[in-house]
Amino acid sequence: MRLVIARCQVDYAGRLTAHLPMANRLILVKSDGSVSIHSDDRAYKPLNWMSPPCTLRESQDDGVLEWMVSAAKSDDTLRIRIEEILHDSEHELGVDPGLQKDGVEKHLQELLAEHPTALGDGISLVRREYMTAIGPVDLLCKDDAGGSVAVEIKRRGEIDGVEQLTRYLELMNRDPLLTPVRGMFAAQEIKPQARVLAEDRGIQCVTVNYDDLRGIDDPSLRLF
CATH class of the missing domain: 2.70.180.20 (Protein Yojf; Chain: A;)
Incomplete structure (x- = not known):
């Protein structure tokens, strides 16, 4: 430079x-x-x-x-x-490693894998990065009834994330060892249009609190 x-x-x-x-x-x-x-x-x-x-x-x-x-x-x-x-x-600055944001999808995935009940009571982790023919779904979980749950995690939930999860669900429900598989769309923020589309397709939306997952959200510091 x-x-x-x-x-x-x-x-x-x-x-x-x-x-x-x-x-x-x-x-x-x-x-x-x-x-x-x-x-x-x-x-x-x-x-x-x-x-x-x-x-x-x-x-x-x-x-x-x-x-x-x-x-x-x-x-x-x-x-x-x-x-x-x-x-x-x-000045020779060299190759920049790029911006590393706190709270991106990888970190959310790690935290939700450690605390699957943050997605709902009775949710337990089967494995992370469950591979399908078109790519990995972020988390494969089980609910308290033993049913399969495919969880797609985004920092900001938008329509394209819902479409992505829909494609995963279509493939996973063809597997006799998994079916029936229901979908769960988890994000720090979910856009209204994405929520409407997800619910129309029977996909549950879950808004997650990153600070709470990290264990640094102190309720005593809240005004409400």
Whole structure:
């Protein structure tokens, strides 16, 4: 990554035009080819930018350094006229492992596997990641009557998750060792449309509290 702090003027031309008058700004040039211009406010959002793939060419115009950033798949250009460079450095950041969110589906699956009764009284775990012909269902459980329960877990429950569980149930109910299999859709939040579709298909919806599963939800701290 290249970091340049410079007194510069920026002109964007493409589907629209935009102009930034001469001022001190931070210019980021990333290894993916993207170029973005930042001020000392607006949080993370750049003033203007060019997304990859694009090319950057440097030239001199009347003694002023000029960067021309051109998009590869359109006629969009970002013209940066640099009057003075205050700082210029390059840094190798390496491969980023990516953002790891607390409470994503994997963690919810682990916690619900450890505490299956959070899904309902009498629910017990048979196994995690029960494989079907089109992929694994998150949890295979039994209810207190000995019936099979296929549990699909999402951080946010939406219609596509219900459709996914429906396909699993169709296949699992063909297995004479499992049938009848009922479905359970578990999430921290379930969208109203997803709930309506699930209930129409006989799938039970369960909203789970991640903090409660982790054992850090203290009822004494609640107002209600």
